[in-house]
Amino acid sequence: MARVKVLKTYKIYIGGAFPRTESGRYYPLYNNNKDLIANICLSSRKDFRNAVVAARAAFGGWSSRAAFNRSQIMYRMGEMLETRKQQFIEELLMQGANAKSAEQEFNNAVDRLIYYAGWCDKYQQIFGTINPVASSHFNFSVPEPTGVVSIMADENSSLIGLIDAIAPVIAGGNTCVVLASESKPLCAVTFAEVINSSDVPGGVINILTGKKDELHSYFSNHMDVNAVVYYGNNTTMIKSIQENATNNVKRVFIYNQKRENPEEFQNPFYILDTQEIKTTWHPIENIGVGGAKY
Amino acid sequence: MGKKTTNSLDFTSGWAYAPAPEDTKHIQLKKQYDLFIDGKFVKPTKGKYFETVNPANEEVIASVAEADENDVNKAVKAARNAYQKVWGKMPGAERGKYIYRIARLMQERARELAVIESMDGGKPIRESRDIDIPLAANHFFYYAGWADKLNYAFPNRKPKALGVAGQIIPWNFPLLMAAWKIAPALACGNTVVLKPAETTPLTALKLAEIIQESGLPEGVVNIITGAGKTGATLVNHPDINKIAFTGSTDVGKIIQKAIAGTSKKSTLELGGKAANIVFDDAPIDQAVEGIINGIFFNQGHVCCAGSRLFIQENVADMVIQKLKDRMETLIVGNPLDKNTDIGAINSKAQLNTINNYLKIGKDEGAELYQSSCSIPKKGYFCRPTLFLNTSQSHRIVQEEIFGPVLTIQTFRTVEEVIEKANNIPYGLSAGVWTDKGSKIFNLTTKLRAGVVWANTYNKFDPTSPFGGYKESGFGREGGLHGLSAYLEF
Numbered sequence: 001m002a003r004v005k006v007l008k009t010y011k012i013y014i015g016g017a018f019p020r021t022e023s024g025r026y027y028p029l030y031n032n033n034k035d036l037i038a039n040i041c042l043s044s045r046k047d048f049r050n051a052v053v054a055a056r057a058a059f060g061g062w063s064s065r066a067a068f069n070r071s072q073i074m075y076r077m078g079e080m081l082e083t084r085k086q087q088f089i090e091e092l093l094m095q096g097a098n099a100k101s102a103e104q105e106f107n108n109a110v111d112r113l114i115y116y117a118g119w120c121d122k123y124q125q126i127f128g129t130i131n132p133v134a135s136s137h138f139n140f141s142v143p144e145p146t147g148v149v150s151i152m153a154d155e156n157s158s159l160i161g162l163i164d165a166i167a168p169v170i171a172g173g174n175t176c177v178v179l180a181s182e183s184k185p186l187c188a189v190t191f192a193e194v195i196n197s198s199d200v201p202g203g204v205i206n207i208l209t210g211k212k213d214e215l216h217s218y219f220s221n222h223m224d225v226n227a228v229v230y231y232g233n234n235t236t237m238i239k240s241i242q243e244n245a246t247n248n249v250k251r252v253f254i255y256n257q258k259r260e261n262p263e264e265f266q267n268p269f270y271i272l273d274t275q276e277i278k279t280t281w282h283p284i285e286n287i288g289v290g291g292a293k294y
Numbered sequence: 295m296g297k298k299t300t301n302s303l304d305f306t307s308g309w310a311y312a313p314a315p316e317d318t319k320h321i322q323l324k325k326q327y328d329l330f331i332d333g334k335f336v337k338p339t340k341g342k343y344f345e346t347v348n349p350a351n352e353e354v355i356a357s358v359a360e361a362d363e364n365d366v367n368k369a370v371k372a373a374r375n376a377y378q379k380v381w382g383k384m385p386g387a388e389r390g391k392y393i394y395r396i397a398r399l400m401q402e403r404a405r406e407l408a409v410i411e412s413m414d415g416g417k418p419i420r421e422s423r424d425i426d427i428p429l430a431a432n433h434f435f436y437y438a439g440w441a442d443k444l445n446y447a448f449p450n451r452k453p454k455a456l457g458v459a460g461q462i463i464p465w466n467f468p469l470l471m472a473a474w475k476i477a478p479a480l481a482c483g484n485t486v487v488l489k490p491a492e493t494t495p496l497t498a499l500k501l502a503e504i505i506q507e508s509g510l511p512e513g514v515v516n517i518i519t520g521a522g523k524t525g526a527t528l529v530n531h532p533d534i535n536k537i538a539f540t541g542s543t544d545v546g547k548i549i550q551k552a553i554a555g556t557s558k559k560s561t562l563e564l565g566g567k568a569a570n571i572v573f574d575d576a577p578i579d580q581a582v583e584g585i586i587n588g589i590f591f592n593q594g595h596v597c598c599a600g601s602r603l604f605i606q607e608n609v610a611d612m613v614i615q616k617l618k619d620r621m622e623t624l625i626v627g628n629p630l631d632k633n634t635d636i637g638a639i640n641s642k643a644q645l646n647t648i649n650n651y652l653k654i655g656k657d658e659g660a661e662l663y664q665s666s667c668s669i670p671k672k673g674y675f676c677r678p679t680l681f682l683n684t685s686q687s688h689r690i691v692q693e694e695i696f697g698p699v700l701t702i703q704t705f706r707t708v709e710e711v712i713e714k715a716n717n718i719p720y721g722l723s724a725g726v727w728t729d730k731g732s733k734i735f736n737l738t739t740k741l742r743a744g745v746v747w748a749n750t751y752n753k754f755d756p757t758s759p760f761g762g763y764k765e766s767g768f769g770r771e772g773g774l775h776g777l778s779a780y781l782e783f
Contacts, residue, residue, distance in 0.1 A: 064739075126449065131773050133755035134432070141759050141775060144739075226764065239555030246550040248719065249543070249562065249765045269451070269783070276763050277775050280738045282748045 010038045010185070012047060012209060013192035015054030016202020021210070022046050029185065037094050040185050043210035048150075048177065048218045051206035055148045055175040056224055058203030063145045063173040067121035074117035074171060077198040082110050084194060088159060091186040095158050108262050109163045115266055116167035123172070123268045127275070136286045143275035145173035146251060147226030150219040152212055154231040157259065158184035162191060165231060166205055168270035174227075177206045179219065185209040212237065220244035220252075227251040227274050311625065314632040316419045321406045323496070327358045329365055329519065330502035332372035333512025339364040344521070346495055349416040350629050350638040350673040358495045361518040366487070366527045369516040373458040373485040374533055376513030381485050382455060384511075386442030393438035393480055395508040400431035403504065407497055411469055412629040414496040416638030416674070417592050419630050429754055430473035433772075436756035437477035440777060444482065447774050453781040455483030456559060457535035460528045462549075463498075464541045465491035465640050466595040466696075472498045474760075474771045475538050476515060482780035484536070485514045489528055492521040493641045526552070534558060538779065540597075542694075543720070543765050561769025561779045563597065563761055565694040566722030569715035570600030570751065571705075571737065574609045576727035580749065582616045585700070588725055588751040590624065590636055590678050594698040595644070597766075598723035600751055602691060604711050607704045614682070614702065621665040621678045628670065636698060639674040648676050648697035655681045655690040660701070686714060694720070708736065716742045721763030725751045744770070 011018040023044035029037045041047075062070070081088070085106060092102035124142055131139040149169050154161030158181055169176050180188030192207045208215070212234075220228045220241040225248075230241055233256040245252045253273050257264050326343060328335040338359040345354045361369070381389065400407065404427045411422040444453045459479045463471035468490055479486050490498035502517045518524060522545075529537055529552050539549050540563040553560060570588045572581045588600025605613045629637030639645040656662055660681040669675040676698055684691050684701040691701045705711040715724060723745040726737045738746045744762045747753060754760065759770040769779045 129759075129774050131755065131757040131759070133753075133758055135753060135755065137750065137753060137755075139755065139758050141773065146763075147742075235555065242554030243551050246547045246554070249547060249550065249564065249767060251768050267450070276744060276768075277759050277761070277770050278738075278744055278746065278763075279759050279773075280746045280748060281750055281753050281758070282734070283750050 008038070010040050010189045010209070012041050012043055013189070013195070013205070013207040014047065014051045015057075015206065016196065018192065022050075027211075031094050032096055038186070040209045043179075043208035043215065045215075045218045047208055048215060049222070051177040051208060052148060052150070052222055052224050054203035054206055055177050058201055059145075059148060059175045061201060062170070062175055062204045065173075067124065070171065070173065071117050071120035073199050074113060074120060074167070077194060077200065078110050078113040078117060080194045080198045081113060081191070084190070087190060088187055091190060092158060095184045095186055105157070105160050109159045112160065112163045112266060113167055116171040116271070119268050119271055120171045123271045126268060127272055131279070136284045137281050138284050139279065139281050141277050141279040143172070143272065144278050146274045146276055147174060148224060149174045149176045149227045149229060149274050150222065150225045151176055151178045151229040152216060152219060152231060153178055153180055153188070155181050155183060155212070157181065159187040159191070160259070161231060162188050164265035165229065169229070169274050170204060172271045172275050174274050175204045177208065177219070179212060179215055180207060180209045182209075182211055216241055217244055220250065221247060223248050225250060227253065229253045229255070229274070231255050311633040315628065316409055316412070316630045316632060318409055318413070318630065321409050323356055323410065325356055327356055327495070327499045327519070329359045329361055329369070330499065330505075330515075330517040331365070331369045332516065333506060335502070338362065344492065346414060346493065348413050349640055350670070352673055355413060356496065358499070358519045361489075361520040361524045363527050365518055366524065366531060369487045369518050370458060370460075370531050370533050372513035373487050373516055376511055377455075377457055377485040380511040381514045382483055384483075386444065386483070389480060389483060390438045390441035392508060392510050393434050393441060393477060396504060396510065397431050397434035397438060399504045399508055400427070400434065400501070403500070404428065404431065407469060407500060409630065410500060411497050412637065415465060415468055415494045416629050416640050418634040418637040419632055420634070421592060426467055426470045429756070430470045433470070433473040433756045434477045437481040441481040444777065444781065447777050448781075448783065451783045453482070453777075453783060456780060456782055457484060458533060459484045459486050459536040459538060459780065460531065460534040461486060461488045461538045462525045462528065462541065463488065463490055465494040466592060466597070468494040469497035469501060471540055472501055474540075478771070478776045479538070479780045480514065482777060484780050487516045487518060487528060487534070489518055489520060489525050492519070495519045529553065536560065536780065539563070543767075546767055559782075561761070561771070562767035563769070563771060564722075564765065564767035565720055566597045566599070566762065566766050567602055567692065567694050567718055567720045568598055568600045568723040568725065568743065569602045569604055569711075569741070570725035571604045571711055571715060571727065572606065572609070572613055573728035573730075573733065574606040575729050577729060577749070578609065578613060578616065581727040582613065582620050584725060584727060584749070584751040585617060586620055586624070589700040590698050591752050593636055593639055593676070595640055595696055596752065597694075598745060598752065600723075600725045601695065601700060602715075603700055603702045604705050604714065605702065607706050610704045617680065618663065621680070622667070624665060624667065624678050626667050626669050626675055626677060636678060639676050639697065642674055644696065645674040645676060648695060648699060651690055651693070651695045651697070651699060652679065655684075655688070658688045658690065660684045660688060660690060686717060692718060708733070712737065712740050716740075719765040722766035723747070
C-alpha cells in the first residue's frame with residue numbers, strides 16, 4: 001500500500017510566527033488541471049494590522065543594526081533558499097511554470113538576494129554626500145530607512161516577484177508587510193520558512209496571503225505605515241492606493257515594468273526609493289589662521 | 295518655574311537704539327503687476343486684480359493680477375511650447391549659462407529685492423538682506439553648474455527632464471522658495487509655471503523682470519499670481535508633469551490626493567514642529583542663542599522652526615531664565631529698521647491664527663510668558679512668546695503654529711527625549727545641543743527628521759538637501775539630492 005503523503009498547511013507569517021488567518025477564511029488554489037493544491041489563508045484587516053504592529057516593533061532594531069550584519073543575514077537567506085531548491089521548483093511547477101522557467105526563476109531569486117545582500121553596507125556610500133556649505137559648518141547627508149513599508153507583490157510571479165519586492169526594502173533597513181501573489185501564493189509561504197531559519201528578526205518581514213481587492217485599501221490607509229509599494233497595472237487600484245496614502249503622506253511606489261529583462265529589478269535605486277535623506281549640520285570652530293599648510 | 299535671575303540685566307536705561315531705517319527710495323515698484331507668461335507681462339483674462347499689503351503698516355503696496363483657468367492654460371501652454379522647442383533641446387552648458395545670468399542679476403539687484411521682500415512680507419531687513427536674497431541668488435548659482443553635469447550625479451543612469459513643472463510656494467521665504475523651485479527645475483531641463491503666495495507676490499514678479507532681462511527664452515519660466523484657486527487649477531492641469539509644493543501639510547495632502555491616478559510626479563515640503571533639545575552639558579549661552587534663532591527667526595514663520603523646546607530637567611530653570619532675559623532684548627517692530635529682530639506677522643489671517651493658538655494654550659492650562667517689549671500700534675505684530683508647563687498632548691505642542699511661539703518641556707533621560715521628540719506626525723527638522731560628540735550622533739541618528747542641526751539651528755545652503763520625513767512631506771530640495779526631483783531615468 002502506498003504511503004499516505006503528509007500535506008502542508010499554508011499559513012501566513014506575522015512577527016516571526018506562522019498563525020492561521022484570524023478571519024478563519026480561505027480560498028482554494030487549483031493547478032492547471034483543476035486539482036486542488038492547497039487551501040490558502042484569506043488574510044483580513046486584523047491580520048494586516050497585527051503585521052504592522054510586528055513590523056513597527058521590529059523597525060528600531062532592524063534599522064539600527066550594523067549594515068554589515070543586515071548584509072550577512074540577507075546572505076544567509078540566500079543560502080537557505082538555495083538549499084530548498086527542489087521544494088521551490090516543485091511549487092513553481094504546481095503553479096504552472098515549466099521545468100526550464102522554474103529553474104531559471106529560482107536561480108534568479110537566489111542571485112537577487114545575494115545581489116541586495118551585498119548592497120546593505122554600500123548604498124549609503126553611493127547615495128550619501130558631504131555637502132560643501134559656504135558657512136563654517138560640517139554638513140553631510142545620509143540615507144535612512146523610511147520605516148514600515150506595505151507591499152503588494154507582483155501578481156504574475158510566485159518567487160522572483162516576491163524577492164524583488166522584499167529585498168531592496170529590507171536591505172535598506174525598513175521592515176515590511178507583504179501581500180503575496182493571489183494566484184501564485186505558494187512560494188511566498190515557503191519563503192517565510194526560509195526567512196524564519198535565516199536569523200531575520202521576527203517582524204522584519206511579514207507575509208500575508210489573500211485578495212488584493214479586499215486588502216489594498218488597508219495596505220494604503222494604515223496610519224502607521226510610512227510607504228506603500230504596488231507591483232502591477234490595475235489603474236483603479238493604483239488611484240485608490242495613491243488617494244488613501246495621502247492620509248499620512250505615505251510615499252507611494254508603483255512598479256509596472258515588464259519582467260522581460262531578468263535584471264530589470266536589480267539596481268540600488270530601488271533601495272533608495274524607500275529611504276529618506278537626512279542632513280546633519282555641525283559648526284566648525286574657525287579660530288586661527290588659514291588651513292593646514294602641510 | 296524659577297524666579298531667580300541668573301544675571302541682573304538692566305533693560306531700562308541705555309538700551310534705546312536710534313532708528314536705523316533702510317532706504318526705500320531706490321526701489322522700483324509699479325502700482326499694478328500683470329502675469330508673466332511667455333516672456334511678457336500680460337493682463338489677466340478676466341481683468342481681476344488683488345492687493346498686496348505691507349503687514350507692518352497695513353498699507354497697500356501694489357495690485358496684482360489674479361490668474362484664472364484661461365491664464366493658467368496660457369502659462370502651461372507657453373511652458374510646454376518652450377520645453378519642446380527650445381529648453382528641452384538646449385545643451386546643458388547653455389542652459390547653465392542662462393541660470394548663471396539670473397544669479398548674477400539677482401546679486402546686482404540684491405538690495406532692492408531685500409527691501410521689497412521686507413515690505414511685502416514683514417521680515418526684518420537684516421534677514422532679507424543677509425539671508426533670503428543672497429541664498430536665493432546662490433541657489434541659482436549652484437544649480438547653474440549642475441546643468442551640464444547631471445550624468446555624474448546618477449551613476450549608471452540616464453537622467454532626462456520631466457517636462458513642465460507646476461510650482462506653488464509659500465509666503466514665508468517668497469524669493470528664496472522661488473529660487474529653490476526654479477533653479478533645479480531649469481538646470482534639469484524643465485520649464486516652469488510658478489505661483490507665488492497671494493500675500494507676498496512682489497519679489498517673484500521682480501524675479502520675472504530679472505528673467506526677462508536675462509534673455510532666458512520666452513516661456514521657460516512663467517509666473518502667475520493668485521490665491522488657492524489659481525494653485526488648484528495649476529495642480530489639476532492635465533499638461534503638467536510635476537508638482538512641487540511648499541506649504542501646509544493640510545494643503546499638501548489635498549494636492550497629493552488631487553494628482554492620485556495621474557502620471558504627475560510630486561515633491562512636497564510641508565509643515566513641521568521641530569524638537570530643539572538642550573542637554574545639561576550643552577554650551578548653554580550658545581544654546582540660548584540657538585533657541586532664540588530657532589523660534590524667532592522670521593517671526594517663527596518657518597516650517598523647520600524649533601518650536602518644541604526640550605530642556606534637560608537639571609538645567610531647565612537656568613535655561614528658561616536666560617531665555618527670558620534674552621527675549622527682553624529682542625526688538626519687535628518696523629521690518630525696514632536694521633535694528634529690528636522680529637518684524638511683522640505676514641498677514642492679518644496669520645496673526646489671527648497665532649492669537650487663537652495663544653488662547654488655546656492658555657485654555658489647555660499652559661503658562662504663557664511674553665517679553666515686555668512694545669509693539670507698533672499699526673500693522674500685525676506678536677510679542678515673542680513662551681509656553682511653560684506644556685505636555686505632549688497639548689495642541690500647542692502637537693500642531694504647527696507658524697509664529698513666534700515656543701513650547702517648553704523638560705526631560706531627564708536620552709531615551710525619554712528621543713521618544714517625545716519623535717512622537718509627532720511631523721519630521722522636518724530637529725536641533726540638539728550638547729558638547730558631547732557621541733551623544734550628538736546618538737541623537738542625530740535617532741531623530742526622525744530630514745534636517746538635524748547640532749549646536750546650531752536654522753542654517754541653509756544651496757548644497758545642503760532640505761526636506762521632511764513622515765507628514766512633513768517627501769523629496770529633497772537643495773544639493774545633489776534636489777536634482778532627482780526634476781528628473782526621470
